[in-house]
Amino acid sequence: MDNHKLNKILLVFEGKKGSLISILQRVQEEFGYLPEEALSSIADFLSLPPSQVFSVATFYKHFFLSRRGDHIISICQGTACHVCGARDLLAVAEKILGIKTGQTTPDYKYSLERVGCLGSCALAPAVLIDDEVYSKMTPDRLKELLTGDLDKIKAQKTPRT
Secondary structure: OOHHHHHHHHHHOOOOOOOHHHHHHHHHHHHOOOOHHHHHHHHHHHOOOHHHHHHHHHHOOOOOOOOOOOEEEEEEOOHHHHHOOHHHHHHHHHHHHOOOOOOEOOOOOEEEEEEOOOOOHHHOOOEEEOOEEEOOOOHHHHHHHHHOOHHHHHHOOOOOO
């Protein structure tokens, strides 16, 4: 963790009470997650017990305490997607990436997560890769996406289908 970057963030909030969540958001934007040593520094900066900072960081689902991959693959497990085979999509992704749901590949290229609903029921089964929704996903299409170069695919702006 780069202490200079952290200190720069903290200086913006000098003397501002009630800024814990804003600081956590900025730190996560900068580092991609909330490093443990950053949580301790934030606690010191705000004169809060470390347990309180940790409690807030773990309460909100959008904060992450470990580094995530460059690409976040979210596979919807909502009712419509489940009925249309989303469980098979999770199995394919786990096999191809060599990780379990909730994990990140050792090279930090991919993180795999299951989500309760993407709000795209008419497109079931749906997969979200970074900010792009891929609809009516099949195991073969997912395999193609994950074994290809995602950066290259995204650069070509693959249309949603």
